[in-house]
Amino acid sequence: MTDSARAPADPVEDVHLIVAEDEEVTVEYFLEDWLSIALFWALAFIIFLQFFTRYVMNDSLAWTEEIARYLLMVLVFVGGAMVMRRNTNISVELVMNLMQDGLRRRVLIAAVEITKLFFVGLLAYFSILITERMHGLYMTVVDWPMSLVYGGIAVGCFLMVFRQALNLLREARNGFRRAPPHSIPDVD
Secondary structure, three states: OOHHHHOOOOOOOOOOOOOOOOOOOOOOOOHHHHHHHHHHHHHHHHHHHHHHHHHHOOOOOOHHHHHHHHHHHHHHHHHHHHHHHHOOOOOOOHHHHHOOOOHHHHHHHHHHHHHHHHHHHHHHHHHHHHHHHHHHOEOOOOOOEOHHHHHHHHHHHHHHHHHHHHHHHHHHHOOOOOOOOOOOOOOO
């Protein structure tokens, strides 16, 4: 045989070794998403303003640190509503994942969801109490009532209650059944 007979054929130009297809993504924005985005960018702007005035102008604005701290507090609780909506709370699910799908597992899921709703509802109740009590107190640098800050926290808490109530209803409609966790296949 000649060398040209043994040589591999030239690769075809339209053949790709790696083919990736993007899944269709649907973007849904809810109230807590828009609030979180607005709070985040307000916080970013204030922190940049604080950095600029302190290190570039060498004359810091006193109110930026205080407002940034309070915006971060509100952002945490409004972001908590996003966590509730997606049901991505930090949790320990070892016992539930070890249980077979049956009545005991469903009762455990129902108890967990009801307990979450109870505690978030309690948090929302206390957020209203503290908002009322803080109305007479004012921020240190800016002459605004502290009830504005705690009112924002209360909004986040009530959004969490609403989202957790929706989660509980969805779980109840499904009979408190969840798909088993992904398992790693056994290798022989």
